[in-house]
Amino acid sequence: MFSKILIANRGEIACRVIETAQKLGIKTVAVYSDSDYKALHVQLADEAVYLGPSSAIDSYLQIDKVIAAAKQTGASAIHPGYGFLSENADFAEACQQQKIQFIGPTASAIRAMGSKSEAKALMAEAGVPMLPGYHGSDQSDESLINKAESLGCPLMIKAAMGGGGKGMRVIHDLAELEAGLAAAKRESLKSFGDDRLLLERFVTRPRHIEVQIFFDQQGNGVFLFDRDCSLQRRHQKVIEEAPAPGLSSEIRFAMGEAAVNAGRAINYQGAGTVEFLLDGNQFYFMEMNTRLQVEHPVTEMVTGIDLVEWQLEVASGLPLQLSQEDLNCTGNAVEVRLYAEDPDNSFLPSSGRIHDLRWPEISDRVRVDTGIQQGDHISSHYDPMLAKLIAWGEDRQQAIANLSEALAGYQQSGLADNRDFLLSLLSEPDFIDGQLSTGFIDEHPVTELNQQKTDLAVAAAALYWQTQSLSEQKRLSQPLNTNQYLPKLMSFTVQEQLWPVKLENKDNKTLVSLPSGQLLLDASVEQQRVTVELEAQKVTCRVVAMPDSQLKVFFNDFSLVVSLPVLSHSQDQIGAMTAPMNGTVTNVMVQPGEEVGEGKALLILEAMKMEHTIKAPKEGVIASVFYQSGDQVEAGASLLSYKDEADVA
Known part of the structure; x- marks a missing residue:
């Protein structure tokens, strides 16, 4: 058995490998990027080596740096985890050349299965049942379109070197084919450095075993x-x-x-x-x-x-x-x-x-x-x-x-x-x-919280907020009976809407008045826990105060974030062309002065290996584009703006 191994990965799989290695008495070496210098896997390992900037292509995907880290620390083997370099035949080969054991299959086995098209040919020879499809080397658009037309719809487009749902598209109508092929090639090239595709008949209600x-x-x-592994969203497994x-x-x-x-x-x-x-x-x-x-x-x-x-x-x-x-x-x-x-x-x-x-x-x-x-x-x-x-x-x-x-x-x-x-x-x-x-x-699409659950969460937030405010004012440490401190009027923002809430004492219970009606509760608050009894059913939730004047209310089967009115948004802000999360602009598809229709793709933002298209919320003329391809943006940043109607006139 090895005396020391390096884990060429991060996050939960790195921690998972470290756990078993420690059980076996094997020393471990972690690697990390700028973003991960304080990460849990770095803390758990016996040693850690810095690889480079946060971007994976500059750190975790740098074969030479990973090999150098293993040699520097005396690790005799490398565990690749999953993702990153785990199915990279060149990496497995580099380990072998440097006399470092790759904890995985041989480079030849990885190559054999690395190309979906080649893998399917091998499996067909081995007698494994195959779906009808095209796995050939002619990757011209004309050839792919001809093969797709002969297979018919529904049709699955896959990246030949892919995984994790990247470069995958389902075509239900041949009119969608040309755009689907282009998008799959673009995503495949970005994710795997290879834009080869394969086509397969799409089974409409299969199970993934x-x-x-x-x-x-x-x-x-x-x-x-x-x-x-049938429960998937965007071709990625969920349960x-x-x-x-x-x-x-x-x-x-x-x-x-x-x-x-x-x-x-x-x-x-x-x-x-x-x-x-x-x-x-x-x-x-x-x-x-x-x-x-x-x-x-x-x-x-x-x-x-x-x-x-x-x-x-x-x-x-x-x-x-x-x-x-x-x-x-x-x-x-x-x-x-x-x-x-x-x-x-x-x-x-x-x-x-x-x-x-x-x-x-x-x-x-x-x-x-x-x-x-x-x-x-x-x-x-x-x-x-x-x-x-x-x-x-x-x-x-x-x-x-x-x-x-x-x-x-x-x-x-x-x-x-x-x-x-x-x-x-x-x-x-x-x-x-x-x-x-x-x-x-x-x-089975996501359904919105029903009114009863929303009301109960907002009532709990109001009870918690009132009690915490009084505790701070009076410097009390013991549990409080909230009914002593009523009435109280307050407001929250819930799902972009202002919710006035009134608390009153009625018959030694708490009467909570909400926009949708009233709740009469037996209520108590102790630290972060709010217990309410409604219609002879006692329910306990936990309320956590967060930055920016927000509260998150946790029940056993749902949760809800509520905010103080300072965080409410005006109607003018809703639907604005803003960044929905932190990310990188990868493509800008409009210019200032261009007239756009509602729903037109304006800009592509990439975050966490996924592309997100910003679309026009209404018809109009673009006034300004604030970011260009390659720029980093923060969540909430304005990406583009419209000209005022008066300016257009």
Whole structure:
């Protein structure tokens, strides 16, 4: 086994690898950029080496710098994690040339699976079922259009070197084809340095099933059962579980054997994942990921195997300790990905400082994988995933219940996240019944908070704010009975609207008057906790004061941010052409003096590896463009302006 390894990654996967290495007595070396100099993975490692500026292309993707860091610290092996250099054959080859063990497959195996088109050809030879499509070398627009027309719609465009949904487009009408090809090529070139594409028939309601495989250097291979990753948004996984629900034993083992055959066809070693589309009882090869997957914890929880430990053992030359017959799948595990994104604003990435952070209680049934801590600044330079919450249960229903309870215990204030969206998905009857497909999230859109929940959250915020104000004034430390200090009139801004709230004492209860009506509550406030009893039901929430005169109210199944009126927006500001998040301007498509129609694309902003198009909120003439391609912008900054109607006249 190795005495010291370098982790060529950041965030939660770097912390995850460090955890197992420490368990095995292996020293660890972290690498970091300007943004990550105080990051958790840097603090947990035994040593840390600076790589460069925050941009990944100038730091984490610099092969020479990573290799130099390993040699400088005496690390004999490098674990690439996932993302960044994990599936870069040149990096694996560079490690070999410098006599540093790459903890992963060989460069030849990575290359074989790195091109989706070449991978599909190899898999077809190995007898793995394939979807009809085009994976050829002629990448001219004319050729791609001809092939697409022969395949017909619906059609999937994919980046040949892609992953994570980048360079992927679904075409439902051939009229969309030319624009879809151009967008997919542009995104593929930006993400992978290669604009080659492949085409496949699009299955309208498939499931996304993947099989975890493992091979040692002696040629022994096993599959560690399957995972369902069907719940996706923009082709990126949101909820994963193991084992995949509702599979017959025949399909399960046929997929497992096909996955092992896929690995054997390229002399694979280490951890890998073979991904399939399941259409009824027929499955088709999608791609093979030559690395550890983000969702590997669910496999670990149902098999009891530390996959990172297996990676380290196999990379050091040890054979697999278990055969296929020795492996068991016990219970069920479900994982959610917590992202810094705003579900109420088209899931735009969110960046900023984490003001307050609480995790659920960890146990043998609940696991948290993260690389963040309170006070961290979440940068727009990297993937917006904050953490993964994973729960195990004796059966699927118990696993879902355990995960829902754990997710309710996670509370983060400071930037938008998808906690409430995930809670909503976990409670969907179709999800609980296992009615899964890759279109599930589109078919179950985010719904706004109902009036009752909004009223209750605003009432709790008002009670908390009044009590805290009085506590400060009177310097009290004991719990307060809020009914003593009424009446009180105050106002909040809720979802861009002003909400006057009046608190009064009535029959030893609190009467809360809101724009939508009145609530009569038994209420108490103790520190951050507000307890209210409404219609014989007692509910407790937590209220966190944030910068800029904001309060975030956390209930078990939802949360709400309310602001003091100083933060309210005038109607003139709503819909303005402002930056919705911190990012980089990558393309400006209009000039001052140009006449635009409502909905016209004006500017493209990139943040956290995603493009976001700023569109015209109304017809008019552009007066000014305040930023150019390559400029950094902050959330809320004015990007463009219209000419006044008087000026146009």
